[in-house]
Amino acid sequence: KCKHCLKYHAIVTPDSLISHLFKPVYGRRNDAFLWHESGLLPILQLHARSPNSTPLQLYGNSAYSINTVLLSPY
Numbered sequence: 638k639c640k641h642c643l644k645y646h647a648i649v650t651p652d653s654l655i656s657h658l659f660k661p662v663y664g665r666r667n668d669a670f671l672w673h674e675s676g677l678l679p680i681l682q683l684h685a686r687s688p689n690s691t692p693l694q695l696y697g698n699s700a701y702s703i704n705t706v707l708l709s710p711y
Contacts, residue, residue: 640664646674657677659677668697668698672701678704681706681707695707
């Protein structure tokens with residue numbers, strides 16, 4: 638069976654607002670590819686801070702590597 642689909646990479650805030658939406662890519666690409674292509678890591682490393690300068694982190698699935706701005710359950 639052949640399926641055609643597009644994947645999007647999004648960051649959603651706790652109050653359900655989409656704060657980032659990366660362009661669609663072919664469905665056969667994995668989540669790690671979308672993360673890398675979005676270029677978010679250097680942006681978040683520079684700007685992901687609370688008003689009192691505490692570093693902020695995103696929660697993602699296990700497809701993403703753990704780093705200073707991203708946590709995953711495994």
